[in-house]
Amino acid sequence: MIDSEIASGKYPNSKYLAKKLEMSVATISRDIEFMRDQLLAPIEYDTFKKGYYYTEKLYRLPAGFSSVEDILALSMATSILSLYCETPIYDAANHLLECITAPLANDRNTDWLENRIVVPKIASVKVKPEIWNIIVNGLKKNNVITFEYKGIMDKDYQDRRVHPYQLLFDSGVWYLYGFAEERKAMRIFALSRMRNVALQKEAFPLPKNFSDTDIVGESYFGVYVGDEKYKFAIDCYDDAAIFAAERQWADDQKITEIKGGVTIEFTSTQFDKVLRWVLSNGTNAIPRKPKQLVSEWKRKISEIYKVLSK
Numbered sequence: 001m002i003d004s005e006i007a008s009g010k011y012p013n014s015k016y017l018a019k020k021l022e023m024s025v026a027t028i029s030r031d032i033e034f035m036r037d038q039l040l041a042p043i044e045y046d047t048f049k050k051g052y053y054y055t056e057k058l059y060r061l062p063a064g065f066s067s068v069e070d071i072l073a074l075s076m077a078t079s080i081l082s083l084y085c086e087t088p089i090y091d092a093a094n095h096l097l098e099c100i101t102a103p104l105a106n107d108r109n110t111d112w113l114e115n116r117i118v119v120p121k122i123a124s125v126k127v128k129p130e131i132w133n134i135i136v137n138g139l140k141k142n143n144v145i146t147f148e149y150k151g152i153m154d155k156d157y158q159d160r161r162v163h164p165y166q167l168l169f170d171s172g173v174w175y176l177y178g179f180a181e182e183r184k185a186m187r188i189f190a191l192s193r194m195r196n197v198a199l200q201k202e203a204f205p206l207p208k209n210f211s212d213t214d215i216v217g218e219s220y221f222g223v224y225v226g227d228e229k230y231k232f233a234i235d236c237y238d239d240a241a242i243f244a245a246e247r248q249w250a251d252d253q254k255i256t257e258i259k260g261g262v263t264i265e266f267t268s269t270q271f272d273k274v275l276r277w278v279l280s281n282g283t284n285a286i287p288r289k290p291k292q293l294v295s296e297w298k299r300k301i302s303e304i305y306k307v308l309s310k
Contacts, residue, residue, distance in 0.1 A: 011051025219268030226269030240284035
């Protein structure tokens with residue numbers, strides 16, 4: 001409410017605000033001091049007009065919309081933010097959320113939230129600040145970045161020259177999605193496998209329409225680059241059937257009930273991701289289409305059997 005009064009351009013002073021908000025002048029003064037020193041609100045006092053004003057005309061305090069629901073949502077966001085704890089921006093973002101919610105949360109009794117609504121931690125890969133900052137600058141300026149990269153199947157690092165389009169987060173790992181000049185195609189790179197990252201002076205034209213969904217066939221199995229679309233059909237049983245039926249895996253998915261379970265059908269380019277999902281469900285997920293998936297699934301099972309038979 002103080003923010004609203006100051007932003008209105010009425011040059012309110014502490015006495016006026018105290019009377020309007022039915023608080024003491026001392027409380028109003030402490031709140032204004034907190035807004036200025038902790039929340040970094042650009043508040044100044046005009047001695048001629050005898051009231052407060054914002055030096056930035058369009059400024060509004062982030063907590064100016066702080067209803068009970070808003071504060072609850074922001075407190076929950078702090079828990080969700082823990083998923084990105086290995087990212088260089090985590091400390092700054094977490095501090096900002098705490099600054100916004102701290103002066104108001106106590107008045108709205110959100111202490112119960114801390115151990116009642118929890119986002120469990122996942123195994124994450126730490127991102128080096130210098131790599132993160134260079135890539136973010138590349139995204140901001142549309143400048144080419146170069147780096148050495150060692151893919152999962154590579155024996156050694158290889159030089160890469162990339163147009164950075166997006167940063168993607170999947171299962172605790174940050175990826176760069178962009179156009180690789182060497183491959184003349186879209187590629188995805190794990191930030192943890194990069195070294196000697198450098199921002200180049202050359203700028204690149206950003207495509208008018210681009211999205212990681214362009215390369216995954218409108219399906220949702222995580223970060224993956226694929227060129228060929230497949231029509232998948234997988235029979236699911238027991239807990240895999242429940243798990244499959246309650247989620248949206250693709251825009252065109254179709255769920256059909258079968259004896260003892262369901263069949264899920266959808267289109268995707270994320271072949272390897274789908275294969276891993278099928279294998280992770282053991283005998284409760286049986287692939288039916290395409291033939292490539294069935295063959296690769298059988299081959300993987302045979303390899304596992306050979307290892308167990310030794």
